[in-house]
Amino acid sequence: MDWQSILPAVWFVVWGVLWGIYFVLDGYDLGIAMWVPLLGASSEKERATMHQVTGPFWDGNEVWLITAGGVTFAAFPLAYAVLFSSLYSPLMILLYCLILRGVCSELRFQWDNITYRMVCDGLIALSSLVAAVLLGVAFSNLFRGLPLEFDAGQNFFMFQGNILNLLHPYCLLGGVLFVLMFLVHGALYLCWRVEGDLKNKAFYMATMTWPVFMLVFLVYVALTFTFAGLYVNYLSVPPLLALPLLCAVLFILSGFELYKKKNVARSLLFSCGGILTLTLTGVIGMYPNVIPSRLSEAGNLTIGTAASSTLTLTIMLVVALICVPLVIYYQIWAHKKMAVTIKADY
């Protein structure tokens, strides 16, 4: 293999890692936002505390999504063009959810009025829920393959059928899976960061949600290896199966730490690992397609077809190798500085 053919594969893995980091980080923001109306129903102080927990970080976390999107554009322009235009309506809804989530998270603090703040909190929770569902449905559709055919006349990979084709039960289950995964993840993170009554409530909610999540997770993985074509790669290179196994083990360990050891920090850490490996399991299964087609071989959009020039990929790799570790370093630093345990002063 020469540099020219290795590069797209490297970028494909980087692309997967970026998405994985995004789900790990924004997962807790989305999860906590969904918990706010449930856990903080009776107390503005508790709702404010929950938003203070994610307040300094949601924006930095969301940039991983922007970067994942930017890398799709830069490294696989054709895939970016096909994916974003094929999934036009769901992506626009996702966009509006992200906009509402962001604006309301920041503006809720700017006016000390109980009704205003409850409207903001409601919008944040709703937009986070819809965003989680959409991300789950979208990625499940990628795993399953989109209804794509190459259209020689347009010289473009055209989406066949309509938006309802995206709502296969397997994909809907993916939406449920993401919601549950972020709910557990968010509850764990919240529990780790606060004290007192809120901590107890978050802990209770984490223990109540985890079994449901685990059930859906196992069903989803089983379905992924039947409905989606992801198993092909794993059967042809069996050692790769270590990845989905590791994913399952991490999620189980997360539960073990939660129930047996009552160690929330470690449970959260395993949850992070689980989300990252789950994303990578899907991405590795898709290789060498950035967007698999479930209609025909010719409809598959491979990394080779979609990749940018070797020069662009090389330059971006240099930038990424310097900047991404730096970003991870200062985000961890910022987290250490800012993620103090928030005492409930009431």
Add this chain to the structure above:
Amino acid sequence: MDPIILSRLQFAFATIVHFFFVPLTIGLGFFIAIMETRYVRTGNEKFKQQAQFWGRIFLINFVLGVVTGIALEFQFGTNWALYSKYVGDIFGSLLAIEATLAFFLESTFIGIWAFGWNRVPKKIHLMAIWFVAFASTISALWILLANGFMQHPVGYTIQDSVARLASFTEVLTNPYGWAMYLHTVSGAFLLTGFLVMGVSAWHLFCGRNVEFFSASFRLGSSFAVIFSILIIIIGHSLGQVTAKYQESKFAAMESVWETQTEAPMHLIKIPHFTREEGNLVEAMPIPKFLSFLAGNDFQHKVTGMKDVPPENRPLVWPIFYSFRLMVGLGCIFLVVAVATFFVRGMIASFGWGLWVYILLIPLPYLALQLGWIVTELGRQPWVVFGLMRTADAGSPPVDWYQILLTLLAMIGIYGVISLTGFILMIRSALSNPQKPVEHYV
């Protein structure tokens, strides 16, 4: 309905709203950083109050800029798929680098700044706002280099009918991108200066916190005077770059139809409100001045629109009027800023004269939007100048009614969030800075 028209409307709407928040983010970040530096150096609490008062406006403005910015990255793919496919190799990589270099820095450190007054040491808090301020200018540089490629494509080869990167250095040293960058950032600082002066003038007029707002006003007036001068010098070089690389845009800006050397500039000119050639009125010429503007040389040849093939011409009149109005506003800013600079020490005693500054607040916003209208309408009918037409850049799988629905939804959502943000910003701007700021409680 034509999906291209709808996509253009949607992109224009999203960008215009986005750009209402961008310039203040760039300028006010530095303003706050300077105030907080004074606080850390002197330990004087009144500078901390300055940083906190302007900081509240900054944060509201910042978040609206961030979220409306995400829309743009999505839209290249959703609405302009063929464009994305065509330029992704170059344009996409500039966006990805922008995210990695600037967005992470900005978003991580804004969190520290907003929530960190009591959580991190003073110097780290100060560092955070400087990082945010510089990150916003880094961000501007990369996005404007990307836009520069659309205006004046360089460093590419066409391969398999898409543009491929040939020279990264050429893309990074694109004179068009740099001229736009300096012009835009100057505009951002100018706008900030006038906004700070206007808000301060209101408080001074009411006679509240006179010492505090006189101090804000002084720094605001320094921003205004420096950048109202710089923006004209840089604007002049941007005009020359335009005359050199985008003859059709330059011709539209001045509504010039005949190619000529020693071209005069007409102070009064009325173009047709159609695509008809020529002007309705041309009067009060300044001899040879347009040639000078185009090339720093009174003999410089200015290409007229009649020498641009009709299918490559932009619609002249909106570009012409936007440009005229922008330049006129720029002259007003220069006069006001320079005059103010000499009397800024006694501004508190201006009485009703302070209303000049209050009423001027919206005008830099208008001028900056007009500048972008000139830039982007003047680029038409091309999406990448000379290479790809806007009409060929859309998304084949997307139907017109999908775009119409998302456009209406966008107008609704942007309307609500902008209005809320606007009210909250005015509320912050009119609040009393002496009150302890209940930041994020």
